[in-house]
Amino acid sequence: MIAAPLGSSLPAAGRISDRLRKRASRHVPERIIEFLLFAAALGSVFTTAAIVYVLVKESWVFFQAVPLAQFLFDTQWTPLFDDAHFAIMVLLSGTITSSAVALLVAIPLGAVIAIYLSEFAPFAVREVAKPFLELLAGVPSIVYGLLALGLFVYEFGLGQSILSAGLTLALLILPVVIVATREAIRGIPRIIREGAYACGATNWQTVRDHILPYSTPGILTGVIIGMARAIGETAPIITIGALTFIAFLPPAPFAGDPPAGPFDWLFAPFTVMPIQMFNWTSRPEAAFQANAAAAGFVLVLMTLAMNAAAIWLRYRLRRDIKW
Amino acid sequence: MIEVTTNRSGGAAPEAAPQAKAEVSNLSFYYGDFRALKDVGMPVYDKKVTALIGPSGCGKSTLLRCFNRMHDLYPGNRYEGRITLHPDDTNLLAAGVDPIEVRMRISMVFQKPNPFPKSIYENVAYGLRVRGVRGRVALDERVEQALRGAFLWDEVKDRLHEMGANLSDGQQQRLCIARALATEPEIILFDEPTSALDPIATASIEELVTELKERVAILIITHNMQQAARVSETTAYMYLGELIEFGLTDEIFIKPRKKQTEDYITGRFG
Ligand SMILES: Nc1ncnc2c1ncn2[C@@H]1O[C@H](COP(=O)(O)OP(=O)(O)OP(=O)(O)O)[C@@H](O)[C@H]1O
Ligand SMILES: [Mg+2]
Numbered sequence: 171m172i173a174a175p176l177g178s179s180l181p182a183a184g185r186i187s188d189r190l191r192k193r194a195s196r197h198v199p200e201r202i203i204e205f206l207l208f209a210a211a212l213g214s215v216f217t218t219a220a221i222v223y224v225l226v227k228e229s230w231v232f233f234q235a236v237p238l239a240q241f242l243f244d245t246q247w248t249p250l251f252d253d254a255h256f257a258i259m260v261l262l263s264g265t266i267t268s269s270a271v272a273l274l275v276a277i278p279l280g281a282v283i284a285i286y287l288s289e290f291a292p293f294a295v296r297e298v299a300k301p302f303l304e305l306l307a308g309v310p311s312i313v314y315g316l317l318a319l320g321l322f323v324y325e326f327g328l329g330q331s332i333l334s335a336g337l338t339l340a341l342l343i344l345p346v347v348i349v350a351t352r353e354a355i356r357g358i359p360r361i362i363r364e365g366a367y368a369c370g371a372t373n374w375q376t377v378r379d380h381i382l383p384y385s386t387p388g389i390l391t392g393v394i395i396g397m398a399r400a401i402g403e404t405a406p407i408i409t410i411g412a413l414t415f416i417a418f419l420p421p422a423p424f425a426g427d428p429p430a431g432p433f434d435w436l437f438a439p440f441t442v443m444p445i446q447m448f449n450w451t452s453r454p455e456a457a458f459q460a461n462a463a464a465a466g467f468v469l470v471l472m473t474l475a476m477n478a479a480a481i482w483l484r485y486r487l488r489r490d491i492k493w
Numbered sequence: 494m495i496e497v498t499t500n501r502s503g504g505a506a507p508e509a510a511p512q513a514k515a516e517v518s519n520l521s522f523y524y525g526d527f528r529a530l531k532d533v534g535m536p537v538y539d540k541k542v543t544a545l546i547g548p549s550g551c552g553k554s555t556l557l558r559c560f561n562r563m564h565d566l567y568p569g570n571r572y573e574g575r576i577t578l579h580p581d582d583t584n585l586l587a588a589g590v591d592p593i594e595v596r597m598r599i600s601m602v603f604q605k606p607n608p609f610p611k612s613i614y615e616n617v618a619y620g621l622r623v624r625g626v627r628g629r630v631a632l633d634e635r636v637e638q639a640l641r642g643a644f645l646w647d648e649v650k651d652r653l654h655e656m657g658a659n660l661s662d663g664q665q666q667r668l669c670i671a672r673a674l675a676t677e678p679e680i681i682l683f684d685e686p687t688s689a690l691d692p693i694a695t696a697s698i699e700e701l702v703t704e705l706k707e708r709v710a711i712l713i714i715t716h717n718m719q720q721a722a723r724v725s726e727t728t729a730y731m732y733l734g735e736l737i738e739f740g741l742t743d744e745i746f747i748k749p750r751k752k753q754t755e756d757y758i759t760g761r762f763g
Contacts, residue, residue, distance in 0.1 A: 293568035361607040368561060368603075369620040369672065370596040379619070384610060491610040492658040 225470060228463030232256075235457075241464070248417050249461060256461075258468055263419050264332065264412070264440035265401050265472075271336020271436070272343060272400065277393055279340070280347025281382075287348075288355050289377050303352075307345035314342050315409025323410050330411035332420060333436040338406050343396040350392020354385035359493050387487035394480040398473045404444040416441045443469050511726075513579055514539035514680060514710035515560070520574035520586075522555055522564070529555045531734045532574070537680065539579075542702060542711040544725035544742065546718070548757065552734040553714045557682050560585065560712065561599045562592035578679070597624065600673035601682040605689050606665035608657030608672075613640075613649050616657045616668055620676040635675055643671035644701055663694025670701060681705065683713040687720065699724050718758055722746050730754045 233241070236256045244257035287299050318338035328334045358381065366376045420438035447465050450458035513536040522530035529552050537543050545553045555564075562585065564570040576585040578598065585595050600620070608616050617636045618626075626632060636653075640646040645667045649660070657668050666686060673681055683702070687695040702711060702724050715721050721728055721742065728742045730749075738745060738754045749755045 359607070361603055361605060362609060364563060364566065365603065365607040365609065365669075365672075366619075367566060368563065368596055368601040369623055370593055370676065371619075371623045372593055375623055379622075380609065490656065492656065493607075493610065 221470065225463055225467045228460055229467045231456075232460035232464040235460075236464075245419050246417055249457070257419075258465070260416060260419055261441070261443055261446050261465060262468065264335070264416070265442045267332045267420060267435060268335040268339055268407075268440065268442065269397060269401055271333060272339035273393065273397060275337060275340035276343045276347050276396075277389070280344050280393075281351050281389055283344075284348045284351035284355065285377055285381065288352055289373055289381060303345060303348055307349060310405075311342055311403050312405040312409060314338060315406030317341065318406060319410045329437060330413075330439060331437040332440045334410050335407055335412065335440055335442070336436075338410055339400045339403070342403060342406060343393070343400050346396030346399075347389070347393055350396070351385060351389045354388025354392070355381055357388060358384050362493060384491055387484050387491065390487070391480040391484045394476050394483070398476040398480075401442070401472060401476075402444055402469065404442075404448060407442050408445060412445050413439050413441045511538040511541055513537065515579065515585075516575075516577045517556075517559075518575045518577065520556070520559065520572070520576065522552075522559060522573070523571040524555075525569040529734050530559070533731075533734075533736045535729050535736055535739045537710050537712055538727060539710045540706055540708065541727060542706050542713060542725040544721035544728045545712065545714045545731065546716075546721050546728060546757070547731035547737075549716075551731040553731055554684055555734075556731070557601075557684055557712060557714055560595075560680065560682055561601050562586070562595045563601070565592045597676070598678060599680045599682060600676060600678035602666070602669050602673050602684070602686050604685045606662055606669050608660075608665050608668050610656065610658060612654045613657050613660070613668060614653040617671045617675050620672060624676060636671075639671040639675035642674045642705070643667045644697060644704075645671055661694070663690050663697060666690060666694065666698060667701065670698070670705075674705070678709060680710045680712060683711065685714050685716060688716065695720075718746075718760075730757060732757075 241256055241258050243259075244255050245259065246255035247257050247260035248255045287296055287303075291299070315338060318334065318341060322328045322334040322337045323330060328337070362380065362384070363376065366380045371379065416439070420435040420440065443465050447462040447469075450462040450465075515537040516535075517537070518534045520530055520533040521528060533552075533556060535543075545556065547553055558564055559572060559576060564572070572586040574586065577583070578585055583590060585599075609619065611619075614636055617639050618632050621632060621635055626635070637646060637650075640649060645664060648664060649655075649668075657665060660668060666689075670681075670686075686702075687698050690698065699720060702713065705711060713721075713724065725742045727740065728745045729739045730737045730745065730751075730753075732753060738749060738751050740750070745754065746758060749758060755761075
């Protein structure tokens with residue numbers, strides 16, 4: 171992924187006219203720098219390729235033993251049983267449900283905080299809040315785990331549940347959402363904002379009719395990229411007590427009998443993909459390595475898909491926003 | 494305070510004495526500690542065009558933006574003195590006067606066309622929506638009126654729901670004028686409205702300004718001396734935050750009282 175911007179800028183060099191290129195080639199330092207940049211780009215392409223290669227090779231073993239249909243559509247994950255089942259949904263469900271909770275909480279909360287800070291807060295408050303936000307974004311994720319353990323699991327009594335995990339992830343991506351929103355708002359030209367005020371709009375009307383709609387693409391892409399990172403987080407989730415092993419889907423609406431409450435799943439115990447992977451790789455049996463690789467493959471695919479979604483969304487939504 | 498002679502030379506019928514729509518008095522403005530306007534005083538006549546001229550950085554935009562309290566959007570800015578809006582004698586700069594109320598009465602057109610990334614229709618309707626105008630019929634009617642007023646209706650009547658940004662620069666600026674016009678303001682402020690436009694688009698904006706002054710008071714900043722001479726009745730020349738000379742455009746351009754004004758107008762500096 172990192173390779174893309176550099177890689178795509180390289181062909182541009184080819185468009186430089188021959189005359190200029192010849193002249194440039196006489197400068198040895200420039201050629202060295204060019205080579206180093208090229209090597210760096212190549213290096214990141216190679217790293218990405220290597221990751222994919224290892225994952226594919228290892229999960230190949232897995233998929234030879236487990237049919238793809240079972241992997242995708244079964245509802246049990248019981249690799250140790252005689253009647254072994256391998257349903258990725260069981261593992262994914264924890265990641266997906268906790269991410270959903272995180273998004274539902276972090277997007278509105280983060281956007282509201284950022285909008286308050288940049289549009290409504292007294293100028294002094296903005297100045298004070300700024301360094302704190304930067305600090306918040308740099309706090310190691312395990313510290314968020316500790317905070318969440320004390321706050322959500324014990325203080326609020328939410329237990330070691332999907333809800334707790336979701337709130338923890340929400341806490342984790344909150345600074346990302348705030349910063350993304352702030353940057354998106356900053357990207358709105360001053361003259362557009364002044365145009366709104368000059369029409370007689372109040373602060374609130376300006377936010378509702380202009381600031382929010384124009385910054386939505388930026389907020390969403392920021393959120394998705396933050397989320398793509400959060401689904402790979404292990405430390406804070408372990409801290410709040412994720413299980414390392416889980417065999418079934420969480421209750422309603424995913425599984426369980428109809429009378430089950432529609433929100434039971436929020437309080438179900440859970441695990442997330444990276445924790446499972448870590449657990450397997452620490453075991454000696456080779457079969458578990460394959461499990462880990464298969465799960466890792468899915469995780470990478472998810473991350474790639476989310477990044478792609480971010481790019482597409484930005485393209486789609488920005489098309490109509492021209493200054 | 495600078496006196497203005499209102500009797501125009503050579504007029505067959507004596508013109509009615511112009512009515513002041515607003516009166517700037519002892520106005521100083523501070524960006525933090527920097528005093529960008531120094532004791533400015535001048536009238537803005539109703540149904541006339543007042544041109545603000547002067548070299549770059551002399552405070553024209555700063556003065557213009559006092560009229561709609563634009564400076565309130567940023568921290569550390571401070572007004573001193575008054576801008577009295579007639580006929581109700583409201584001091585636009587008074588702390589107790591809501592800047593929103595001021596902007597409801599005084600519209601602004603910016604240096605660069607700044608249509609919102611919305612449809613042509615929504616751009617023009619925005620000021621009305623902000624004022625609580627609801628109802629399709631009322632909005633349609635006033636949007637059409639404003640677009641006609643800005644000489645844009647015929648060009649856009651079949652594409653009202655296209656994005657404003659799809660228009661040409663000159664059309665975008667007229668769209669912004671329509672937006673400023675839709676709310677029936679008492680004064681329209683123009684900050685170098687043609688500096689980003691080609692000569693043809695410029696000519697149509699100038700024609701439009703001349704048309705608009707039948708209805709409202711206009712305050713326009715320009716770097717183009719011919720433009721000031723063409724569109725305005727009164728002209729204010731500023732230098733380093735001070736109002737150097739204010740008077741009838743004809744007199745300022747033909748026989749300025751101050752040497753400094755003459756040097757600027759004749760292009761000897763600035
Ligand atoms: N936001 C600001 N903070 C501090 N000083 C400012 C700010 N905006 C303008 N100034 C200063 O105030 C003075 C007047 O600026 P202003 O923009 O009003 O000039 P102007 O006459 O409109 O110039 P131009 O013709 O280039 O637009 C200048 O010295 C400028 O540097
Ligand atoms: Mg200016």
